[in-house]
Structure formats: structure tokens, C-alpha cells
Amino acid sequence: MDEKLYYLTDKIDNDIKNDSLTEEEKNALCEEIKKLLPSGSIALAQINPVSGDVRGNALKALKWIDWANRLELAAVAFPEMYLVGYPIGDFIDRFPVIVEENIEWLKALALKTAETKVLIGFVEFNESKKGKKYYNSVAVLSNGRIEKIIRKTLLPNYAEFNDYRHFEPSAVDSSNRIVEIGSKRAGIIVCEDGWNDFDFFEKNLYSVDPVETVVNEEHPDYLINCSSSITRAKKEQLKHNMLSFAAKKYSTPIVYVNQVGSGECMSFEGASRVYDKNGNLLYMAKSYEEQFFIVNISEKTGKVYPLPKGLEKTLTEQKAFSLDHEPDLERTYLTIVQSIRDYFKKTGFKRAVLGLSGGLDSTVSAVLLADALGAENVFGLSMPSKITSAESKNDAKELAQNLGINFSEIPIKDMFDVTREKFDFTFGEIEKKWNCRYKESFTNDNIQARSRALILWGVANEFQACLPIATSDKSELYMGYATINGDMSGGFAPLADVSKTKLFALARWLNKNRHQKNAIPESIIAKRPGAELAINPKTGKPLLAEEALMPYEFLDEVIWRVENLQQTISDMMTEEFLYEKHMKEQNDPVSREQKFE
């Protein structure tokens, strides 16, 4: 469709967010847009719900429905379980009132509908004696009433998903899944219902494929999949291949509407889309933004907003480990920033306080927080101990200045000293009874990290709507190379799923691609990581993380193999690691020995 349409619908997005248009302006905009719309056009409501805030979600939906009505669209489709928010977890078991509320609001929304069909995800009570308490359903609303209800068949119950805990699976019931939209018959699919093609997957979780059943039994003109489908490294290609495959296989266009936003430890990237009957991508909405996205399956070309860079990796490549994180960095950045922003907003927090050590973890955390919350809402505290180098202190300060976040330096030597003294006395007392004291201990090292967390939690207690940040990264969390009640402690952990090698790549990417170039001092990226909690007796310098652990390139491959290939130690012993290969290629046994030392 005409590019101009999307310039105009951006104004709708803005109005939905800011109530920016008067009634007159709305009418004028409608007239202008309607001229560009072929009949049968539908809107994909790529929207960001708040889990549990049924009233808020419903009032928000109302604005979208109002615009769809004004434009006299054939339909507007919302994501799966939009009214209660997906995921909702055990809340609907503990507070069934949420479900009652979503039924009331569903009825209220129905009253606001006209000719335009509204497809909207909600939670339905299962009234029968047998089975689980709820269905995961999509309602079709029009002309002031609930026209029909479609129930999800396939209930994912792996990884982040626990649908089967709460919902009763429904038979496919093909004829009920058909909705007349304009002059076409659309078949409605609910998220996972579209993820079980027997030809596409090597192994299938379920014995039914609702897509196959609906297409073969009802021959719809196209399919609409109402989804809440999370983002994950390299999942985008899988999704694209799968949707394209099914559209082509059944020679049936597929409209896919996805949630956007983050909540309950999940992130949704939006990127709603349409595939034509040949499996070609015809439309794609924005990523990581709400969008009132108008599409038309009868068109030959549509608007394709670009995906964040690097989602083009093929499925096959998932199986190989790579230290080239480049392809996933933009997605990673956008996902974490969205997660921070939505977590704070949806839970009522506004400000973040974190320790700035001059190391990579706290540095990248600070950048992400500044971008998510606004620099003025971030407070970085440099809390040097006697081991902290002057360089680290300067790096922290420079970073804060570059980012424009608040900054202060609070030395903790006195806290350390008084605690250390306390420990000496306490441990002496205990040693009289327990003859099992460690000779070389990291106990004192931990005092520093725990004293810092004490200050951060104090700040969070003392200032309104403020959360302390846990800065540990994934590689160190895997190894336990982090301190309980220290850097592991906080209200949000932005790097908990970012490995160290990826973190380095992300830091360089941020310096190159953020609006503000080179905000991260090069010296922070250049230095080898260390917690600056202890001195290495061999070198007389602060102990480096890789001296305590192993090279990060090696560690991150171990983690990757555990997570992706479910390998055990003995599996790994027989395989060559990238790190080993690189060392071999260098053909320099001496340097290799040194690195491992």
C-alpha cells in the first residue's frame, strides 16, 4: 500500500499515546486515510498490555477500536490474551477476580463495536465439571455483541511457557474458527496453534496441527494468527521460515499479529506481519514499538519495516557456537532497554541507582538504564575500596559525565574496616567451636560487594520509586563469580542473560551505534575484567576474573553447549572448542600455556 498511509497512521499512533488530536482533526485524518484504503483492509493492533491491569488494557483497546471503527476497517486484530496481559502466570489461579474482570470488560468492549470485527484475546472460564478452570480464547466482537469465541488448542508448557497449567486445551473445531471479514473468510489461529507443522519440524510437541485441520476442512481465504510470541536470539529466522513455509504449503496467506513490550520476564518484539500465499513477506510492522498497522491481503506489495539488524541468521546456524555476536546486538540492545523501561513503568518505579566500578558490567548497565529511564533518573555511585585503582575511579566518573547521569563518589574503606574487624572477632569466636575454617578465603573480598549493596539498598529505601540494580553478567552468574547480597542483589538485573564475550561486543556496538558516540571510555573496554576485590599474590595486582575462572571465550562456549546442546562434561571433553582451535591456529604453544596459567 501507499507509503503515505504509514505516514498518516503514525498520527494515529501518536494520538493513541498522547490524545493529540481534536475530534475535527480526527475526522480530517480519517477522510485522508480512507482514500488510500482498498476494501477489506484490516488493522493489526500491535499493542503493549500490562499483565493483570485489565481495566487499563481495556481502556487502551477502546482507543484502537475507536480508530478502526472510524476508518471503517474490515477488522482489527489484537494479540493473544490481550485483556489480562500475556503472560499472567499463576495470578489467575490465585485471583480469579482478574478473569471475572476481563469478562466484564470484554462485554463492555463488545458494546463499542460496529461493522468492524474486533478479534481480541482474553481468558474464558471453563464452566464444565471436567478440565482446567480456563480457556485461552479469542473473542470476535461486532455490532455490539460477542459474535463467537475461539479457543486455543495447543498449550505450550516448556521454557518460559506454562499455558497448560491454567488452560484446558480445546478441540480444533474448524468451522467455529472461520470469521467473515469483509468479503473473505478468515481462519483464526491462536499463537502456538500455528507452531506444529509436521513437515517443518523434525519433532512435534503435539499430535494435532490446527493449521492443517482448519485449512483442509474449511479452506479459508487466509489465516489470522493472534500471538504473544517472545523474542529470542535467532528465533526470528525460525518464525519467518515457519510462517512462510505454512503459507506456501497451504497456498493461504497468513496474517500474524504479535504483542510488543516486556513483562513477567518475557519480551515481545512486535514485528507483526503478513505472508502471501506464495510464502513471501508482504507486510511487516515496526519492532519494539506499538503500532496501529493497516494491511490488506489482496495487495501485491505492502510496507515492510526493517527488523533490527541481524535477525537474518538461518536456522541451521543455531547449531554452531560463534563468538561473532554482531548479528544479535541490535536486538539485544532493544530488548533489554524495552525490558527495563516496561519493568519500571509497569511496577511503578522510576529511578535506578547502581554502583559504578569502572568495570564492564556496571558500565553497560548504566548505558542501558540511561537509555531506558532517561539519564536524569539514573544515579551512579562510585564506591571505591582500598583495592580500587585510580584508573577505575576515573573511568566511572568519565562514563557518568558522558552519559549525563547523576554521579557521586562514596569511599567505603571505613565500612570495610569496621566489618573486617567484626569478622575477625566473630570468626575467632566460632573457630573455638567449629574446626572447619577455610585458610584462604574470599570472605573479606565479599565485604566490599556487600557493603556497596548495603548503600544501594539504602538509597532505594530512602528515595521514592527507586530500584537498585544487580549488575552481574550471565558468564559470572553461571560460575557463581558474583556475590550474594552484593552485585547479585538488586531489583533488576539487566545483564543476567548477557554473556561476557557478548557484553564486550555490545559495548563496542553501543559506542558505534548509539545516538551519542563513544560514551563508553575505551579504557573500560580495553582492560581485562576483574572484580577488584582481591590482590593476586602472584602478580601483586588486582586478581583478574580470567585468572580466577578461565578465558571467557572458553567459558561462554561451555555455557552455550550446556544451554543449546544439553552437553555434559564428558560430552565436552571429546569436542574441540573454538578457543582451542584459535589457539592452535596461532600455532604458538607458549602463548597458549600462558593464557591458561
Next chain:
Amino acid sequence: MDEKLYYLTDKIDNDIKNDSLTEEEKNALCEEIKKLLPSGSIALAQINPVSGDVRGNALKALKWIDWANRLELAAVAFPEMYLVGYPIGDFIDRFPVIVEENIEWLKALALKTAETKVLIGFVEFNESKKGKKYYNSVAVLSNGRIEKIIRKTLLPNYAEFNDYRHFEPSAVDSSNRIVEIGSKRAGIIVCEDGWNDFDFFEKNLYSVDPVETVVNEEHPDYLINCSSSITRAKKEQLKHNMLSFAAKKYSTPIVYVNQVGSGECMSFEGASRVYDKNGNLLYMAKSYEEQFFIVNISEKTGKVYPLPKGLEKTLTEQKAFSLDHEPDLERTYLTIVQSIRDYFKKTGFKRAVLGLSGGLDSTVSAVLLADALGAENVFGLSMPSKITSAESKNDAKELAQNLGINFSEIPIKDMFDVTREKFDFTFGEIEKKWNCRYKESFTNDNIQARSRALILWGVANEFQACLPIATSDKSELYMGYATINGDMSGGFAPLADVSKTKLFALARWLNKNRHQKNAIPESIIAKRPGAELAINPKTGKPLLAEEALMPYEFLDEVIWRVENLQQTISDMMTEEFLYEKHMKEQNDPVSREQKFE
């Protein structure tokens, strides 16, 4: 059966645990026992597995199988999923090697079987293209081979249970569920398979009842249910009623073998049993102990070990809130002690350190720890601040002396002062930028709890196999009336599911029923709870918890209504609470006002 039998089989339990018998003694014991055994006798292996320790579980099972073989029993039945341990959670997804290992060990165990049938729970791979990766299965082993495999049909996926995440449900397949044991035909049921009677329950989670199917299609002489069924307040009566109901309804005896022990946040109480065809309880094994329990369904009378006191509440009574915790105290005590003991043992810890404030939470925690780990493995630290009363210090010391646990006093005034000073400076700095500082703050109060946790975690770092204990109770956790990185922080939280009113009752029960009477100083139980972190400006004395919150009798009913009736605030507003009723009954509006003040 003869009482003497159980005196003799106690020796088997002892031999299994301690290898206490020589080959000669074993043979002599066997001869003696065999004289007492009617034909068709079977052993219920009420056993305590370690989740994930397949080799350990298998080697342990071997001892039980060996005894069953020696006694030439008709069968020995182990609990559900015994070989990998139940629950196993996502471990089998992340480390399928656990499942491979359990298949190897299953084959190895089969080689050790003779005429005696061995029924043993394990995890089976699902080799087909469709469905989840595993089955939750019971293998029947005999004469050196795997005779057959029975797969679980109903997969619980609510509350603590997540079976459906990992397992493919199986059709009931009645004929496959029949096993010839001696001269009888037994129908095998796997745990939840026995929990879906359409007449017994008002609402059913599943549309199939495997008990009904097996009985109607195969008419077995009796049923054996291999279970891993957790203990829960008042669940015992439900279990008893349900098993008795089914036995009577189908005029078919039911043998129920249950796991014992704790792990992965679940506790199993054992109490394996047999109901005759009239629904009468014929046998019941010990609770909270491993037992090689021999039963015979053809007997008229059997050994019934008593259940821990108070499990006799009826189902109906679950629906009313009561402040009479008495009926559940013995079960609560045994469950927590077993949970502490098994958690420490199964994760490799041995010692516990906790703060002793002289308050009820830390007091009851110390008693439970002493009973679970041995007094010599518990270290109580009194860590008074300037607010701590002399009485509290004395109470803590007296308690430690009574229990015989290690004790030391470490004043924290200096830690508090240095941190307080640090806070003043830090908050001043931040206030220049953020104009959102709280006027009246609990920030300083939290310093004390966090300084104490700093010491406890230091001790845990410094001494081998030592865990710090989080002492918060359920009522305070619900209210957030506890300190993050303070009393909420630890390696184990024994009271996390014990409400305050129950805690008072438990303290009195402990003083009356433990081997050591009145170990808890009466002054600790008599005083009203308070954290001694802050002074109440109105009274000039340390702020009491009920002054900051509400009366505990009231709070605990709120929690109960949320958990058991899923009530909302508006639901509760219209209902009369026990506390209100009591106040009314006192007919004394003045005292009521005072209590609420």
C-alpha cells in the same frame, strides 16, 4: 499380621541404613520373618530418593530388592519416579543425561531380580516423532528382565506440580496395567492417575479416570498406586477419604506406596497404606521415616502405625478459618525438620548459622535447626544494636543454653554507626539531584538487619558447609515486613510457610512435646513481637509489629482467605472475621479500639 513381624523388619530398615547385619545374621533373620509371612505378601519400599542422584538411588534400591528377594516376597513396590527422584523439574530437559543414566540403571537393576516382582518408577524416553520427550513410567522387573512398562496418564500441572512440562500423557491401556503378583492380578496406578474420581470430586481436572477404566475393563484383584504425594495441611484426610472411597466403590483393595523425605521444595510424609475392599484402612506405614513395610491384602488385620497427630480434620473443615493450629502442629514440626535435614544433606551442607534476636522467629528456627542438624552444628549469634533490650539478649542466650547450640554475642553498634554516617553523606549528595527523599524513613532501621546478614553470610563464606538462615515468617513475608538482604536473606527459610499465629502455637507445642521440655523461655512466647529496629515515638519503646501492621489474628485470616478462598479486598470487606467476632464477643468496644490503635 503379627506385631512381631514389624519388630523384625525394623532390623531390615536398620541393616539397609547401616549395613548392620552379617550374611549369617541376614539368613537367620530371613528364616524368622518367612515363618510369619502368608503367601502373596509384598513390600512397600517407602524410601527417600535424592533428585538427580540416579546412581545413589539405584544402589539404594538394590538393598531393598535384595531383601525382597531373600524373603521371597511376591513383589516390592517403589514410589513414582524413584530412580531419578521426584520432583526432578527442568533438570531432565537441561540434562537428558540424567534420563539416559536412569535407563542404564533400570537395566542393571532388572538383572538383580528373581521371582519377586519389582515395581519401580523411572523416566522413559518417548521415541516417537510426536509429543513430549519423556514418559513418567513404572517398570515391572522380574527374573532378570524388564517385564513391562506402565505409563502415567494424568499429569498434574498445578501448584507445585509440573508433570505436563516434561511428560507425554499415555492412554490408560488397561490390559498393560495388569501385573501377576503371586496368585493375584494387580492393576498398576501411577500417583495422579488415582486422583480423578468423578463421584468423589465436585470438579475434575481430567476427563479420564484410569482407576475406573482399569477396574471396569480388567477387574483386577487389587490396585497398587505407586505415588510421590506431598504432605500439606489437612490433605491427609482428603487422601484417606479418597482412597477409601475408591476401594469401596469398586470393591477392590488399594495398596498405596508413597515416597518419604524432602527435596526441591516438596515434602513427602510416607504413610504408605492398604485399604481393603470395604474401604477400611488395613495397613499404614510409619510417617517421616523410611520403611521396608510388608503387607498382605488377604489379611483381615494389619499393622497401622499412627499418623502424626491432627491429620484427622475432615475435608469440610478445610473451608473454615481457624486459629486453632493444634491439629497440624506435629505434622508441621516433622515436615520442617525433615525439610531442613534433607535439604542440607542432599546439597552437601552440614552447619547453620543464624541471628538470635530473642524474638519468636529466630527462636523457633533455632529449635528446628537443632533438631534437624544436631545442636553442635548450629551457631546462634546475638547481634544487639543499641535498640536491643537487655531482656532480648538474655532470652537469646538462655535459649542457646537450653538447646545446647553454639552461641556468641557480637554487638553491631559500630557497624551501624559507620553505615549510618555513610548514609547521611550519600543521601545528602543524592538529595541535591533527586528531590524525592522520604521524610520518615525505615532506611536506618534496615541497616541493622542488613549488617546482621552481612555477618551471617561472612560466617557462611568462612566456615565449611555452612548456610545462613533466613528467619522471616510467612505473615511478615506477606506484608513485606522483613528486610531484603536482611532477615529475608539466607540459604534456607524454615518458617517461610508458617504464619505468626501458628508460630506461637508451634512454640508452645515444642515446649510441651519435644524430648527437652520448655527449651523456649516463656518470656519469648509471652512478649508481643517486634523487630526492635525502631522506636515508636508514641510509646517511646521499640515499635511492635502489630503497631506497624495489624493484629496477627486478623492478618493471618486475610492470608488464609487469599490463599484458600481466592478472596479480594472487596470480598473480605463484606465478611466478618474471626478476630472481629472475638472482639464483639468480648463486648468491650474500648479494648477493641485500643488493640487497633
